[in-house]
Amino acid sequence: MKKFILIDDDPIFIFLNKKVLETCSCKENVIDFTSAVDALEHIQKELDDDEETIILLDIRMPIMDGFTFIEELKKIAGPKISKFLIYLLSSSIYQADIDKSKQYPEVVDFLNKPLNSEKMEAVCRELDN
Amino acid sequence: MIDNLSPEPEILEQLFPFFFALDIDLNFVKKGKSLMKLIPEKTDFVQAFSFIRPQLGIKYTLESIVKFQERVFVLKVLGLTKQVSIKGQFIYDNGLLFFFGTPWIKSEEDFENTGLEFNDFSLSDWTADFLQLNKLLELELEDKLILKTEYEKQKSFYEHLFDYLPLDVAVLNDELKYVYINIKAVKDEETRKWLYGKTFLDYTILRNLDLAEAMEKESQFRKVLEDGRTYIYEDVYHKDTEHEKIMFRRMVPFKSADDKNFILASGMDITDLKKSANEILLKNEELKNINFELDSLIYSVTHDLRSPLNAITGLIEILEQENQNLEGSTLNYIFLIKTAIEKLDNAINEILDFTKNSRSEVTITEIELKELIQTCFDNIRHENKNKIKLRIEIFGKNQIYSDISRLRIILNALLSNAVIYSRFELEEPFIGISAITDEKNLIINIEDNGEGIAEEHKNKVFDIFYRASRKSTGSGQGLFICREIVKKLNGEISFKSTPAVGTIFTVKLPNIIQ
Numbered sequence: 156m157k158k159f160i161l162i163d164d165d166p167i168f169i170f171l172n173k174k175v176l177e178t179c180s181c182k183e184n185v186i187d188f189t190s191a192v193d194a195l196e197h198i199q200k201e202l203d204d205d206e207e208t209i210i211l212l213d214i215r216m217p218i219m220d221g222f223t224f225i226e227e228l229k230k231i232a233g234p235k236i237s238k239f240l241i242y243l244l245s246s247s248i249y250q251a252d253i254d255k256s257k258q259y260p261e262v263v264d265f266l267n268k269p270l271n272s273e274k275m276e277a278v279c280r281e282l283d284n
Numbered sequence: 285m286i287d288n289l290s291p292e293p294e295i296l297e298q299l300f301p302f303f304f305a306l307d308i309d310l311n312f313v314k315k316g317k318s319l320m321k322l323i324p325e326k327t328d329f330v331q332a333f334s335f336i337r338p339q340l341g342i343k344y345t346l347e348s349i350v351k352f353q354e355r356v357f358v359l360k361v362l363g364l365t366k367q368v369s370i371k372g373q374f375i376y377d378n379g380l381l382f383f384f385g386t387p388w389i390k391s392e393e394d395f396e397n398t399g400l401e402f403n404d405f406s407l408s409d410w411t412a413d414f415l416q417l418n419k420l421l422e423l424e425l426e427d428k429l430i431l432k433t434e435y436e437k438q439k440s441f442y443e444h445l446f447d448y449l450p451l452d453v454a455v456l457n458d459e460l461k462y463v464y465i466n467i468k469a470v471k472d473e474e475t476r477k478w479l480y481g482k483t484f485l486d487y488t489i490l491r492n493l494d495l496a497e498a499m500e501k502e503s504q505f506r507k508v509l510e511d512g513r514t515y516i517y518e519d520v521y522h523k524d525t526e527h528e529k530i531m532f533r534r535m536v537p538f539k540s541a542d543d544k545n546f547i548l549a550s551g552m553d554i555t556d557l558k559k560s561a562n563e564i565l566l567k568n569e570e571l572k573n574i575n576f577e578l579d580s581l582i583y584s585v586t587h588d589l590r591s592p593l594n595a596i597t598g599l600i601e602i603l604e605q606e607n608q609n610l611e612g613s614t615l616n617y618i619f620l621i622k623t624a625i626e627k628l629d630n631a632i633n634e635i636l637d638f639t640k641n642s643r644s645e646v647t648i649t650e651i652e653l654k655e656l657i658q659t660c661f662d663n664i665r666h667e668n669k670n671k672i673k674l675r676i677e678i679f680g681k682n683q684i685y686s687d688i689s690r691l692r693i694i695l696n697a698l699l700s701n702a703v704i705y706s707r708f709e710l711e712e713p714f715i716g717i718s719a720i721t722d723e724k725n726l727i728i729n730i731e732d733n734g735e736g737i738a739e740e741h742k743n744k745v746f747d748i749f750y751r752a753s754r755k756s757t758g759s760g761q762g763l764f765i766c767r768e769i770v771k772k773l774n775g776e777i778s779f780k781s782t783p784a785v786g787t788i789f790t791v792k793l794p795n796i797i798q
Contacts, residue, residue: 171598269598
């Protein structure tokens with residue numbers, strides 16, 4: 156079983172991304188958070204769960220941004236970090252962000268907002284392989 | 285035997301043409317032929333001569349003269365306009381007092397106007413030789429004098445030159461003592477003169493300055509002599525006051541022609557220079573900060589603008605997906621909303637492109653030119669794009685080297701202009717791209733048979749926010765950014781256009797093969 160976690164401070168994108176995931180072949184267990192802090196709390200609780208977790212993560216968020224979230228996740232997950240696959244989402248992709256993401260092997264790819272079925276299908280195919 | 289040896293008066297006269305003989309009462313008995321030129325016929329001894337040497341105790345008596353027989357006599361010939369003295373010795377012999385001597389000539393001047401000639405002297409007399417020699421010496425002396433004057437003149441010229449230099453100049457010898465100081469360095473003459481032969485340390489003590497610092501400097505000076513390395517330092521006087529003065533000093537090792545070591549010290553007042561440099565640095569820092577803030581502002585504004593825009597796009601897509609049987613005006617409204625979104629998105633992209641160009645470094649990579657052009661064309665969204673016939677021709681290698689993100693922005697702008705301003709009413713609207721690539725350059729021509737650019741707009745199309753056509757959908761930055769990017773890549777951009785015929789844009793960029 157795959158598990159999806161959506162993190163975006165904008166509820167419209169949460170709504171949109173959930174919609175897109177629903178139309179997708181890999182629609183499964185989807186949980187969403189409008190705060191990275193809440194998401195971390197949830198992940199900590201279910202850390203013992205071994206199922207693969209895909210995180211669609213917005214970069215620019217108040218209080219805790221995407222990169223800080225990854226740092227914190229690594230801290231709490233320890234060796235279990237390997238079960239997380241992270242896709243970074245942004246409305247505008249900056250070279251600086253791409254460069255920064257290279258430090259994190261957990262980041263699989265960058266996705267341009269808004270997500271649509273086409274993009275999501277591509278992700279699903281990638282995950283199945 | 286002895287009588288035989290006594291020379292005849294004629295022989296005496298030849299050997300000593302200035303000789304004379306006196307009887308015991310000191311009357312002339314005989315005068316040499318040359319002496320007769322100096323003394324009139326009937327003059328007696330007392331009238332003819334005065335004693336110059338010896339002077340004390342000598343009297344005009346036979347007894348007195350004989351007493352001084354062992355001494356050299358100098359007799360002044362009296363009654364002459366030009367003074368002549370005769371140097372020689374008296375010999376008393378058999379009732380006669382002989383004097384043998386010759387005029388005391390010490391220089392050419394002594395000889396002149398005496399009425400004497402060289403043949404008045406005996407052959408063994410060295411007076412003539414002496415005069416000759418003297419003349420040579422005098423000439424040499426004269427030459428030396430001339431040389432010395434010339435040398436002094438030159439020396440003072442150069443020293444003067446140094447005094448007028450806008451630099452402090454000093455020369456230190458191998459004992460670190462001052463051997464030269466120009467006026468600019470030490471204005472007070474007394475101090476300057478005092479400093480000659482003194483060291484920097486002596487000066488420090490005189491002026492009651494920081495001794496420890498001076499000793500450190502002296503050890504550096506010594507290194508200049510020993511290692512032959514230039515020592516550069518700055519002196520700050522009256523630090524942090526209104527009269528602050530900064531001197532830039534340079535100690536250069538210097539070897540004279542005779543292999544002696546010196547230090548050539550120079551100092552320049554760089555107070556003003558330093559001040560303006562500091563101001564520039566500050567201003568630069570300020571500008572950097574402002575620039576950075578501006579860029580950050582643009583980034584966050586564009587992000588904040590784009591985020592809700594993307595939300596709208598996503599929502600519309602879902603609206604369409606979930607309502608497959610929309611019709612009529614609703615469908616039209618959705619289409620209009622999408623067009624408006626695209627316009628706004630383009631405007632944001634242009635602002636971002638411009639910021640990126642001014643901010644990021646040029647990065648050169650290998651590019652497949654034809655494929656890049658095709659992709660750029662494919663990415664253009666326009667309702668009538670399919671009516672346009674696209675032709676791409678590459679002359680030369682398809683692999684080129686440039687900054688791909690910048691080249692993409694240029695191609696996007698020129699291609700979307702070509703699409704937007706196409707005359708779709710024509711039988712065959714087309715865009716023809718021909719690229720010529722070689723080792724050094726790549727030239728890209730983008731030709732269309734669109735509406736063209738009217739004469740009155742031609743020198744304005746590259747201006748920022750200038751929009752020459754109603755069809756313009758962007759913010760009027762496209763060609764402005766294009767030109768800025770081409771500039772950044774050290775290239776050129778130009779165009780030819782005829783209204784209602786078409787336009788050719790030509791971009792020339794360096795092909796930076798790595």
